[in-house]
Amino acid sequence: MHDNVRVRFAPSPTGGLHLGGVRTVLFNYLFARQHQGKFILRIEDTDQTRYVAGAEEYILDCLKWCGFQPDEGPVNGGPYGPYRQSERKALYRQYAEQLVESGNAYYAFDTPADLEQKRKEIANFQYGYFYRDQMRNSLTLSKEEVKKLIDSGVPHVIRIKMPEDETVSFIDMIRGEVSFQTSQSDDKVLLKADGMPTYHLAVVVDDYLMKITHAFRGEEWLPSAPVHLLLWKYLGWEDEMPRWAHLPLILKPDGNGKLSKRDGARLGFPVYAMNWTDPNTGELTPGFREMGFLPESFINMLAMLGWNDGTDQELFGLEELIQKFSLDRVNKSGAKFDYEKAKWFNTEWIKKIDSNVLKGLVAEQLNNAGIEVADTTKLETVIELVKDRCHLLPDFVAQTSYFFKAPETYDLAAVKPKWTEAKEQFFKAFSDYLLANPSLTSHDLEENFKAMAQERGFKIGDVMLPYRIMLVGGKFGPAVFDITKLIGEEEAVARINKALEEIAIV
Numbered sequence: 001m002h003d004n005v006r007v008r009f010a011p012s013p014t015g016g017l018h019l020g021g022v023r024t025v026l027f028n029y030l031f032a033r034q035h036q037g038k039f040i041l042r043i044e045d046t047d048q049t050r051y052v053a054g055a056e057e058y059i060l061d062c063l064k065w066c067g068f069q070p071d072e073g074p075v076n077g078g079p080y081g082p083y084r085q086s087e088r089k090a091l092y093r094q095y096a097e098q099l100v101e102s103g104n105a106y107y108a109f110d111t112p113a114d115l116e117q118k119r120k121e122i123a124n125f126q127y128g129y130f131y132r133d134q135m136r137n138s139l140t141l142s143k144e145e146v147k148k149l150i151d152s153g154v155p156h157v158i159r160i161k162m163p164e165d166e167t168v169s170f171i172d173m174i175r176g177e178v179s180f181q182t183s184q185s186d187d188k189v190l191l192k193a194d195g196m197p198t199y200h201l202a203v204v205v206d207d208y209l210m211k212i213t214h215a216f217r218g219e220e221w222l223p224s225a226p227v228h229l230l231l232w233k234y235l236g237w238e239d240e241m242p243r244w245a246h247l248p249l250i251l252k253p254d255g256n257g258k259l260s261k262r263d264g265a266r267l268g269f270p271v272y273a274m275n276w277t278d279p280n281t282g283e284l285t286p287g288f289r290e291m292g293f294l295p296e297s298f299i300n301m302l303a304m305l306g307w308n309d310g311t312d313q314e315l316f317g318l319e320e321l322i323q324k325f326s327l328d329r330v331n332k333s334g335a336k337f338d339y340e341k342a343k344w345f346n347t348e349w350i351k352k353i354d355s356n357v358l359k360g361l362v363a364e365q366l367n368n369a370g371i372e373v374a375d376t377t378k379l380e381t382v383i384e385l386v387k388d389r390c391h392l393l394p395d396f397v398a399q400t401s402y403f404f405k406a407p408e409t410y411d412l413a414a415v416k417p418k419w420t421e422a423k424e425q426f427f428k429a430f431s432d433y434l435l436a437n438p439s440l441t442s443h444d445l446e447e448n449f450k451a452m453a454q455e456r457g458f459k460i461g462d463v464m465l466p467y468r469i470m471l472v473g474g475k476f477g478p479a480v481f482d483i484t485k486l487i488g489e490e491e492a493v494a495r496i497n498k499a500l501e502e503i504a505i506v
């Protein structure tokens with residue numbers, strides 16, 4: 001076992017951050033914190049054709065929102081930098097050349113047109129053990145020819161030479177022993193014609209140089225494992241290879257295949273951590289943050305996609321996850337994503353989190369809806385009253401706006417059919433009573449409202465619902481006398497009068 005745990009998250013800056021990627025970060029982060037280790041962020045931007053402006057900043061923002069602060073990375077630096085692969089370009093060639101020297105890799109001069117031709121001739125063509133001797137490379141050309149081609153600057157790549165028929169195995173921390181036949185893998189390109197490494201070479205060199213002890217990644221990387229295992233071996237670093245864990249996929253809600261951005265668009269839920277706008281197309285993909293999820297619930301939901309602590313407990317804060325997380329309780333099989341369950345986590349966290357903490361987030365929602373909140377102490381009291389009714393942060397707008405702004409419309413259909421002159425007189429009398437008794441508690445107000453209604457021969461429901469609609473605009477909200485006290489008697493009377501006018505007009 002390694003002494004100092006060092007784990008890394010190594011995203012490509014090519015677009016939005018999928019919730020599967022965030023879960024990989026989470027498991028890395030929990031493992032590092034649990035072992036007092038280091039969590040490293042490395043930007044894998046070797047494929048310059050796929051690089052998207054703004055994507056790296058976006059990744060950093062997502063990590064910040066979730067509360068995952070990297071110990072080392074492109075922003076805060078560290079002893080093993082640089083932490084962007086494009087800035088490490090000069091490092092990789094020497095290792096690729098070393099592999100050629102030792103006979104474990106070779107130069108290939110085939111043009112894209114040559115490869116395209118081969119694919120037309122041979123169905124399922126793979127550049128590997130079966131066909132490499134028919135191609136234009138340093139295995140089929142003489143040393144002199146190879147030297148001449150390289151000296152004259154002919155574009156070429158360096159490919160790994162996969163052994164003919166070996167079994168390669170490793171122990172996965174989730175799956176146990178995993179074995180591969182090398183003849184099933186093609187001779188992957190390690191160094192591209194532009195001198196940039198591919199993922200395969202870069203991930204091994206960087207993990208070695210950055211002294212990574214444990215590598216957690218999605219199970220879609222399993223087919224690449226034999227190439228990586230052999231590179232560790234061929235470069236003479238086998239003893240320092242990190243321990244690997246391949247995490248289960250996050251599946252579509254019906255369980256058929258990996259959850260994609262398209263599924264989110266089709267089924268109406270986010271799959272990205274935060275809103276992502278494609279700078280080329282302008283297309284916006286929604287994120288959990290902007291949909292109104294709290295980071296606490298988002299992280300909690302992700303932890304439970306493929307892991308549990310063996311009990312029925314479902315709500316875990318980050319600190320508790322750090323204590324309880326263990327890889328031996330991560331499932332091998334994929335986890336179905338369930339948006340209703342995700343919303344359930346958010347509902348529970350809204351209830352659980354201190355209203356003082358929610359205050360800023362709710363004020364932001366109200367400001368976005370054009371409602372200014374000057375009194376934050378009042379807002380905190382309001383949140384306490386309505387938080388049990390909110391599933392996502394935008395729900396607070398409907399549930400709290402009437403505390404700060406009189407309703408613009410009323411659900412008159414719920415009042416009008418049973419409206420009478422006697423009810424109008426009741427509300428005028430109650431208005432006078434309210435203005436004359438500003439110091440009563442909400443409980444006393446309720447008792448007196450009920451007594452006045454009874455005196456006039458009303459059932460309590462006959463006048464309680466209209467009163468709620470006068471204050472709120474609809475049939476919702478917390479206890480109506482709590483609302484009365486929070487908006488104040490004068491505002492309550494102003495709303496009663498305005499509603500009476502509306503009822504009279506219709």
